[in-house]
Amino acid sequence: MDTSSPKVVIVGAGVAGVTAAAWLVNNGVSDVEVLEAQDYIGGRVKGQVVDGKNIDLGAQFIHGREGNPAFDIAQKLGTVVHLEDQYQSTKLQNAPREFLTSSGEKIDGHKVLPLLQFLDSELNIRFTKIPCGSRTSDGELFIRAYQKFLSPRRETLSHAEIELYDAVYRWYVAYHKIDNAVADLNDVSAWGASQYNVLPGDRFTNTHGGMAALLKAICGLVPEELFQLNTPVTNINWSSVKEARTDGKVVITCRSGNLVEADHVVVTVSTGCMQANHKTLFTPSLPDAFQTALDHIGFGGIGKV
Incomplete structure (x- = not known):
């Protein structure tokens, strides 16, 4: 072991942790250790072969190309499925023009296209007219936009047409719940949603063999012995760093009771x-600003079927 190299411990072997390890190794840091609580590498990236085909059980797409490190890595490794310079918009009016009801009945998407276009147009005000710090939620904006669409048309629409619009609106809301990983759009800040940076390029780039294959390619850049699986971390003591002691180490306590000392710790x-x-x-605890940010970030979950 090169004793002149600082000891770096990475907590978490998801894509961020593996990529950090690859970068460090590639830049000459030889004393690196990755501690992972699970029994596999990848975090939210996990694949499975079903009937001879790779299925992503977790993360699947690379969203955006320009300025996206994930796409840059995939392109460098040659795992991108297609490379045409084409922006595939995710606006709902550009989605397939066919819908199915819960009973399996096919509905021509053009029948509901005016509603989708109207909702998209109304909700774009988030990007221009919602002031910073506004407490307005996406849920409020969505129902307000739908009522604005339906009110002047209600007298001329049949009961069946109103039911159809109601169903499409529920689908539209469900689509955005998935996109935001929340159970209720009233929990989503309209101003916060407007701050999301949509990177140019295909919003749904696939990779050969799925995201798991991309992860495997990145893992190939890191010596296997650097990974310690089934090693949950229970505490990171960085007292010496906070006290600016030049000879101090960060002490990591694992659930097993093992202690690991490091010069630097990367938490991923x-x-x-x-x-x-x-x-x-x-x-000691993280600085107040970090704790406040963590405690106030909305974080939901979605199931993938």
Whole structure:
């Protein structure tokens, strides 16, 4: 072992942790260790072969190309499925023009296209007219936009047509719940949603073999022995760093009771994990600004079928 190289411990072996390890190794840092609580590498990226085909059980798409490190890595590794310079818009009016009811009845998407276009147009005000700090929720904006569409038409629409619009509106809301990973759009800040940066390029780039294959390619850049699986971290003591002691180490306590000392620690665990554990994970506690941010970030979950 090169004793002149600083000891770096990475907590979490998801894509962020694996990529950090690859970068460090590639830049000459030889003393690197990755601690992962699960029994596999990848975090939210996990694949499975079903009937000879790779299925992504978790993360699947690379969203945007320009300025996206994930796309840059995939392109460099040659795993991008297609490379045409074409922006595939995710606006709902550009979605397939066919809908199915819960009973399996096919509905021509053009029948409901005016509603989708109207909702998209109305909700774009989030990007221009919602002031910073506004407490207005996406849920409020959505129902307000739908009522604005329906009110002047209600007298001329049949009961069946209104039911159809209601169903499409529910689908539209469900689509955005999935996009935001929430159970209720009233929990989503309209101003906050407007701050999302949509990167140019295909919003749904696939990779050969799925995201798991991309992860495997990145893992190939990191020596296997650097990973310690089934090693949950219960505490990171960074007292010496906070006290600016030049000879101090960060001490990591694992659930097994093992202690690991490091010169530097890179924490790559998910936002949800940080929210649940940050008060006990760090000694001393994180600065107030970090804790406030973690405690106030909305974090939901969606199931993939």
